[in-house]
Amino acid sequence: MPQAYADCCGRWHARHAADGQRAAPTAEALMRSRYAAYVLGRHDYLLATWHPSTRPATLAPDPPGLRWLGLEVRAHRVQDPTHATVEFVARSKLGGRAQRMHETSRFVREDGAWTYLDGETR
Known part of the structure; x- marks a missing residue:
């Protein structure tokens, strides 16, 4: 069941805006919060939650008229604690x-x- 923005991703965005912390407790929670950041154009959050070894210097804005329609998480696999x-x-x-x-x-x-x-697209 979909969660309200404030309960799912808004709290991680707000915490980042307040103190610069990347607080998502799991990789899946971070993934969901990053999707919401794309929807909202929160490039500051996207860059802050990108590993420094692969982070781009900037992100281009979405093309005009792009509408995000939804996210389906198919799998979350933890290999080890890190x-x-x-x-x-x-x-x-x-x-x-x-x-x-x-x-x-x-x-x-x-x-x-x-x-x-990083990621591998299909």
Whole structure:
């Protein structure tokens, strides 16, 4: 069942805005909060939760008219206390055309904080 923004991702966005902390307790929670950040255009949060070894200097804004339609998390696998993957499908629409992004993302936990490392799209 879908959670309200404040209960799911809003609290991680708010905590980051308040004190710069990346507080999502699991890789899956971080993945969900990053999807919400894409929807809301929160590039500050996306960059802050991206591992420094793979983080880009900046992120381009979404193309005008892009609408995010939903996220389906298909799997969350924890390899060990500091490594996890999340497989997901994110759906969007641009110019009347439906799109989907199917990715398995890798996350690492350092100093108690999960960060996005990279992903493999299908």
